Amino acid sequence: MSIRLNEDQEIVALIREGLKQKDGYCPCRFEKKEEYKCICEEFKAQMADPDFEGYCHCRLYYKTKD
Ligand code: SF4
Incomplete structure (x- = not known):
């Protein structure tokens, strides 16, 4: 399992x-x-979840299974 940032820097x-403006809460x-x-x-x-692969709700992070 590994976590990376979205490849789109924008x-x-x-x-x-958004996180900064919301004091660390989900924007x-x-x-x-x-x-x-x-x-x-x-x-x-x-x-x-070992079966999950994909972005978080905001698409800031991406999780890979391996
Ligand atoms: S969805 Fe992503 S960016 Fe939003 S709070 Fe969860 S982990 Fe953080």
């Missing part, structure tokens, strides 16, 4: 700016809930 810059979600603090609970669960 997306990375955009999401990072792609409306509410500032604890579970939405980056790295959010959803992506943590996806990282722990």
Whole structure:
């Protein structure tokens, strides 16, 4: 398993700016809930799932299976 940033640097810059403006909470979600603090609970669960491969909800991170 490995985690990398989106290969599109514009997306990375955009999401990072969004994270800064939302005090570290997911910029792609409306509410500032604890579970939405980056790295959010959803992506943590996806990282722990051996069958999951793909981007996080915001597309900032990409997880590969191997
Ligand atoms: S979806 Fe991605 S960028 Fe958004 S909080 Fe989760 S891990 Fe962070």
